[in-house]
Amino acid sequence: MKRRLLLLLPLIGFLALSLFLYQGLSLNPFHRESALMARDFPEFDLATLEDPERRVDRSLFTTGELTLVNVWGEWCPECKREMPQLLDLAHRHGVRTVGISWKDTREKGLGFLEEFGNPFEINIFDPDNELGFELGVFGAPESFLVDADGVIRYHHVGYISPGEVRDKILPEVEKWR
Amino acid sequence: MALIRTLLTPLVLLLLAGAVQAAAIEVREFDDPIMEQRYRSLTASMRCPTCENQAINDSDAPVSADMRDRIYLLLQEGVSDIEIRDHMVQRFGDYVLYNPRLEGRTFLLWGLPAGLVVLGAILVALIVRSRKTASAQALSEEERARLQALINRERTE
Numbered sequence: 001m002k003r004r005l006l007l008l009l010p011l012i013g014f015l016a017l018s019l020f021l022y023q024g025l026s027l028n029p030f031h032r033e034s035a036l037m038a039r040d041f042p043e044f045d046l047a048t049l050e051d052p053e054r055r056v057d058r059s060l061f062t063t064g065e066l067t068l069v070n071v072w073g074e075w076c077p078e079c080k081r082e083m084p085q086l087l088d089l090a091h092r093h094g095v096r097t098v099g100i101s102w103k104d105t106r107e108k109g110l111g112f113l114e115e116f117g118n119p120f121e122i123n124i125f126d127p128d129n130e131l132g133f134e135l136g137v138f139g140a141p142e143s144f145l146v147d148a149d150g151v152i153r154y155h156h157v158g159y160i161s162p163g164e165v166r167d168k169i170l171p172e173v174e175k176w177r
Numbered sequence: 178m179a180l181i182r183t184l185l186t187p188l189v190l191l192l193l194a195g196a197v198q199a200a201a202i203e204v205r206e207f208d209d210p211i212m213e214q215r216y217r218s219l220t221a222s223m224r225c226p227t228c229e230n231q232a233i234n235d236s237d238a239p240v241s242a243d244m245r246d247r248i249y250l251l252l253q254e255g256v257s258d259i260e261i262r263d264h265m266v267q268r269f270g271d272y273v274l275y276n277p278r279l280e281g282r283t284f285l286l287w288g289l290p291a292g293l294v295v296l297g298a299i300l301v302a303l304i305v306r307s308r309k310t311a312s313a314q315a316l317s318e319e320e321r322a323r324l325q326a327l328i329n330r331e332r333t334e
Contacts (some may be wrong), residue, residue: 029229035270101241129243136268138226138240 018167026074034144034155035136041150042134049101049109049123053145056124060098061150066177068169069102069144070120071132074108076140083116085165090119095173097101099123102140143169182304205249207221212252219248219261225272232275 015114036042041061045053070086072079089095099120103111104127113123128131135144145154155170156164207213220234232239242315244265251261265273277283316324 030227032270032272037268073204122215129239133243133247134268136270138238138269 008114024103027163027170028047028131029030030157036144036152037155039152041144041146041152044124044134046131047125049099049106049113049125052106054079056122058150060114060122061146062148064070064148065096066148067146068095068097068173069100069146070097071102071135071137071142073102073104073140073151074112079141080112080116082160083119083139085160085162086119087117089169093170093173096121100131101125101127102137103127103129110153134166143168145172202234203242203245215258216248218254219252219258220245222262222275223265224272224275226269233273244273 041058041151043058047056048056062070068086068089072082086097090097097119099122101123104112106125106127109123109125113120124131129137134138135142139158141159143156144152147153148152153176154169156168160169182268205216207214207216215232221232223244224235225231225233225236225238225244227238227240228236231238231241233244241312248261251264256264262274266278271283272276275312279287
């Protein structure tokens with residue numbers, strides 16, 4: 001009798017494998033951890049959106065304060081929808097935010113901030129995806145939390161909903177602040 | 178005639194659409210055929226981060242174009258294939274490699290199939306051996322003698 005039961009082993013193995021593969025079907029391939037997690041914010045040297053004469057670099061993120069970095073573009077509709085949440089984070093929750101104006105023109109970028117509000121302390125102007133490439137950005141919006149020492153601690157791909165501010169962003173902010 | 182037109186128009190449009198798509202991926206000139214080959218195999222071996230399972234040599238997504246640009250640039254600078262792969266993985270993660278690198282985290286991925294084949298072979302060998310000994314020991318000495326006696330009787334009658 002015992003030997004008979006052993007014959008069921010392959011079937012059980014098959015079912016376990018099927019279950020494992022089946023749950024893979026419902027995974028979102030965009031929900032993967034950034035390769036830069038727990039690594040230093042990359043080096044860069046770019047002008048700001050606000051002032052073409054002013055250059056900024058990595059030292060922007062080693063000021064001893066946690067920073068939310070948001071990659072945005074005027075051409076990106078999700079970014080517009082996201083602005084109220086970022087304004088809320090910056091003004092109500094006191095999170096320091098820095099923008100990366102990504103693959104955009106200066107004119108359009110400034111127009112965007114005028115129209116949808118400006119939660120950012122400063123905006124890095126990255127029209128040619130120089131910094132974006134170093135960050136592994138593959139679409140806008142994307143957001144990173146950078147801790148006081150300039151280490152990337154959290155990565156969010158895509159639009160941040162008001163619910164996600166509450167359930168994901170704020171807990172992470174508290175965790176790394 | 179009208180029938181032919183209704184049949185042909187979508188076909189022509191389809192062909193045109195194909196031409197437009199092909200134009201979205203740039204053609205690069207290489208002086209060195211080896212470098213061209215390396216460029217081709219590198220861009221074929223990396224997955225576009227934002228498309229559903231497309232290689233970057235086959236995708237017109239902006240990020241794929243930027244990755245191709247970077248690979249081209251690094252090749253011109255004389256960077257090795259392994260370093261170029263590492264360069265991309267550092268920025269976009271292991272996701273971009275169709276063939277994951279062999280390391281602590283991925284040894285199961287590479288080792289499991291081979292391990293299962295070995296395990297199967299061991300199991301088959303064990304079963305075959307146990308069957309052999311079982312058939313050899315199926316009859317006791319006494320039973321075998323009786324069997325032989327019965328066979329002999331059958332023959333003599």
